[in-house]
Amino acid sequence: MHPAPFAYKAAHSVEEALQLLRSHEDAKILAGGHSLIPALKLRLTQPALLIDISKISSLRGIRRENGKLIIGSGTTHREIEKSHLVAEASPLLASVAPQIGDVQVRHRGTFGGSLAHADPAGDWPAAALAVDAELVIAGAHGTRTVHASEFFTGMLTTVIQPDEILTEIKVPGEGTPGIYLKHRNAASGYATVGVAVTATHDHGRIGTVTIGVTGATPVAFRASVVEHALNGHAVSAHLLDEAASHAADGLECLSDIHAPAAYRSQLVKVMVRRALGKLLHA
Ligand SMILES: Cc1cc2nc3c(=O)[nH]c(=O)nc-3n(C[C@H](O)[C@H](O)[C@H](O)COP(=O)(O)OP(=O)(O)OC[C@H]3O[C@@H](n4cnc5c(N)ncnc54)[C@H](O)[C@@H]3O)c2cc1C
Structure with a gap:
């Protein structure tokens, strides 16, 4: 299907x-186009x-500033995948990037575009939360700064207003161990469930665990109940x-042709357990 007609302008500054x-009411930002163009073709959106x-x-x-990684919203998934800074400062982000789509998608799709799109099966939202x-x-x-926990407001929606642009993402960069595990939909490669976990531990005792989950519900979430049950305790299977x-x-898990809610719910538990086991060696 062809998109409805639209005008195109390339901006050279924010x-x-x-x-x-501001001057066009019915306008949309185009970044990598790897979510927007398919939506245009399906006529799910018809901006002028x-x-x-x-x-x-x-x-x-990507740069490091005051102990944080600062990643421009237009940075591609591939640039994050290849970044030594990211590998060193945020093993979790480094674990997510290569699992997105294929190389072609990763060369075009952007970190900011993915967060702004807030696809319930997108990989970055889980990591941003974690x-x-x-x-x-x-x-x-x-500018205003919003924590990931307040950024995603529902399926495909965020706090970004129609006249706003996501410009950069600041990520704590102390090298905290982290991992992303994804149960891929066999056809699309998107997450049926994806689990992003960071964990610190010292001499067998857990410091802080954070867990972001995508794919299971209309909007990615932090598995706070699990985090609280683990923080400060001795590691054991x-x-x-x-x-x-x-x-x-x-x-309340999503149910669709790919997976019923009960399956997704079980998968959340299994994937969280696997990710914790890999990070905490138990
Ligand atoms: C074949 C294929 C496989 C894929 N597989 C995966 C996968 O496995 N995992 C995954 O997570 N994703 C996957 N994707 C999606 C991909 O990661 C997209 O790149 C991403 O979701 C959107 O980023 P984009 O830069 O392409 O944004 P665009 O498509 O250009 O934009 C998406 C939306 O965000 C808005 N937007 C973009 N940038 C900004 C900004 N800076 N400020 C405000 N609004 C903005 C746009 O207006 C639009 O509404 C896949 C896509 C394809 C085509």
Whole structure:
């Protein structure tokens, strides 16, 4: 199917993109286009204008500042996958990037585009929650910073307003061990369930565990019940079994042609247990 007709403008600065957004009511930001173009083709969205931000160099790149990784929203999945800075500072992000789509998708799709799209099966939302990322959003009155826990508001929706742009993502970068495990849909490669975990531990005692889960529910979430059951306790297989068995408590899981809710719910528990076991060696 062909998209409905639309106009196209390439912005060369964030200010220009914001100006275009302000002066065109029915405009949409185009980053890597790997979620937006399929949606246009299916006519799920029919904006009058696409504002291409992929040529804005200030939105791209990875640097370290005050103990944090600062990743431009237009940085591609592949750039994150290949980054030595990311590998060193955030093993969790380094674990997520190579699991997204295929190499072609990773060369075009962007970190910020994926977060802004908030696909319930997207990989980055789980990781952003687990690392407690801060998302910097630019608008007419300057910038505001939102924690990942407040960023995702529902299926395909975030706190980004129609006249705003996600510009960069700040990620704690102390090298905390982390891992992303994904049960892929066999056809699409998207997460049926994906689990992003970070954990510190010292001499057999758990410090802090964070767990982000995607794919199971309309919006990615932190498995706080499991985190609280683990933090500060001595590592044991029994403890991990017990904590992970509560990972789906109270969840209303998605049900579709790919997996019924009961399957996703069971998968959440299994994947959380596996990820914890890999990180905490139990
Ligand atoms: C074949 C295929 C396989 C894929 N597999 C996976 C997978 O396994 N896992 C996964 O997580 N994803 C997967 N994706 C999606 C891919 O990761 C997309 O790149 C990503 O979801 C969107 O990023 P984008 O840069 O392409 O954004 P776009 O498609 O350009 O934009 C997506 C949405 O976000 C908005 N937007 C983009 N950037 C900004 C910004 N800076 N500020 C405000 N709004 C913005 C756009 O207006 C649009 O609404 C796949 C895609 C394809 C085509």
